[in-house]
Amino acid sequence: MAARPIEARTPNVRLQVVIEEAGCSNAGLARRVNMCGREHGLDLRYDKTSVARWLRGQRPRGQAPAMIAEALGRKLGRAVTLDEVGMADSRHSGTALGLIYAPTVTAAIEQVCELWRADVGRREVLTRATPVASALVEPSRDWLISAPGPPLARTSGRAVTRTDVIAVRETTATLATLDRRYGSGHYRPVTVHYLNSVVSGLLAGRYDDALGRELLAAAARMTELAGGMAADTGLPGVAQRYYVQALRLADAAGDRAFGGYVLAAGMSRLAASLGNHREVVQLARTAREGTRDRVPPRAEALFSAAEARGAAGLGDEAAFREAAGRARAAMEQAESGGTRAPGAAGDAGAASGAPGAVSGTGATGAAGAAAGVRDPAREPARGREPAWLARFGRPALAYELACALLELGRYEAAQRCAEEALAGLPESSARLRCLALAALARAQCGRREPAQACRTGARALRLLDGLASGRAAAELARLARSLEPYEAEPAVREFTARCHGLGSWLTAAPSR
Known part of the structure; x- marks a missing residue:
């Protein structure tokens, strides 16, 4: 088969080492590669001469390098990478x-x-x-x-x-x-x-x-x-x-449900931390579209919460209200044990400020912590909640919506959501409690209550003492920056002095 040279035809010493470790002859490796190819629907017809060319530095095209690594991995009983066999492009x-x-x-x-x-x-x-x-x-x-x-x-x-x-x-x-x-x-x-x-x-x-x-x-x-x-x-x-x-x-x-979780709870949060709010919305909507009618309401609440936070980052309050309403309705359904997707009526009620709705007056369950692993079934029933959703409840959604409301400058509503989150979070969720305290303090600062914000921030700093969390440290550093307009006040000076070392912690964090 056609091949292209690698490294100016430098002999592939890495491949030679792995072949010797596996105890394969050139002909034996060729047979194993052809067999792997057949299992993957590929018509490979290599022989011992082909292997000799690889050892001289040629790299076969297409999926053949992956088949070589797999064939050697099977012989050795461990994973073998393309880099190990000298064929990483x-x-x-x-x-x-x-x-x-x-x-x-x-x-x-x-x-x-x-x-x-x-x-x-x-x-x-x-x-x-x-x-x-x-x-x-x-x-x-x-x-x-x-x-x-x-x-x-x-x-x-x-x-x-x-x-x-x-x-x-x-x-x-x-x-x-x-x-x-x-x-x-x-x-x-x-x-x-x-x-x-x-x-x-x-x-x-x-x-x-x-x-x-x-x-x-x-x-x-x-x-x-x-x-x-x-x-x-x-x-x-x-x-x-x-x-x-x-x-x-x-x-x-x-596992479509968990794929949606990766998009909405992982990749979208990363995009938000980088300031790419449009991508946050797009990732959350992709999670919803790719799991439609295949996830329980609690997962739908998570996806909608991520979308709401992205919309808030874009300054689109109408889109925020719509997504937050969906998240609220889905969480209510999840907490009541329902399995039907939230309907238009539920969404409208949440967005219009019905009792308990997320229209700046409350919030519920959502994005963040995870534990365990999903049920092994490929497409879990909508009513069956996978284990990684177990800690996905009202307090976490309240925290997500508090952060979104802070982006919109709605500090009173953000304070209520942060307080709701703290009321429901267990002591064992130390990182999320620290983050919720930081959000509460920012809301208090936005309401021109710097002394109260410093007291709340001090509670978060005490939690941070027992945490190795760059995310929590970053949020407290952000709080300290938001208090800069009040630096003339003694309480603010004392708090910002206590936050002075957070930047160095963030620099050192990766090596921990």
Whole structure:
């Protein structure tokens, strides 16, 4: 088959090393590559001469490099990346690492394993990565139009059991709980090492289609968690790459609901932190469109809350009210145990200021924390809530809407929403409580109550003492900036002095 040279025909020493490790002859590797190709619907006809050309520096075109890595991975019983076999091109290395929405499941697994490996190895290309604007929305389009993929069964490698998948789920749930309580700075390294050392090996194992989907769904959940941890430790470029790969794994698993969650709770929040509010709205709407009639009301509330926050960032109060009304109606339905999607009447009531509606007078449940892993079914019933939605209730929605109202300058309504969030959040949700206190203080500052804002901010600082969270530190630094017009007041000077070290914490956060 036609091939192109790599590195001016420099011998591919990396490929030679892996072939020797696997104990393959050239002819044996060619047979294994052809067999992998047939399983993926490819007509590959390589022989020992082809392998010799690869070793001399040629790189086969199309999906053949991925088939080579998969064939060697099956022989070795572990994941083998394109980089290991010396065939990583510009899509899999450099600044594009982790940003590609891979066209095949094999390529997706190879790419996410390479991302994990690069992160553990602290490769400079990843540690210095910055967010890529085009990659905020483009993967969501691929996800939206994707068709059901081929069977995920693998017939070589160590046998993966359901116990293995449960272990990944429970590890994710435990790490998520600790993350909420103590912040990501403590647990991101542990999470990334687990993905690289344990989950990558399972993905290279042997499993049938049903178990494979459960495994990929579990891997998607932990990858998304790692993305959130990267964002919380001041690494937005790394977070973006984890979110893209979590979305691709969820797609491969047939888990549309969790894919929507990645878009609305992960990627849209990242876009908001970068000031890309139009992308926030677009990502949230894509999540809604791509999961229509396939998610429970609580998930619909999350998607609409993200859209409301994006609309507020754009200064579009009418769009905010409409989306916030939908979020409120969906949450009411979720809390009452309903399974029908919110209708037009419910939306209209919420937007018009009906009792308890989010028209500047209240809020409910929403975006943020996550724990556990979804039900393994490919398309969960609308009434069945996946485990990762368990902590998605009224207080979190109240916090999201408080932030949106702050963007609109509606400080009195924002204060009520922040107070509602704090009234419902447990002590174990220390990071979200800290964030809600910061939002409450900003609302009080906006209402020209700087002394009260400083007292509230001091409560948040006490919580931050036990948190390794760049996100919480950033919000308190933002509060300190909002208090600058009142710097003549002693309480403000004292509070801003206490916040003085937050900038250095943010600088040091990624190395924690």
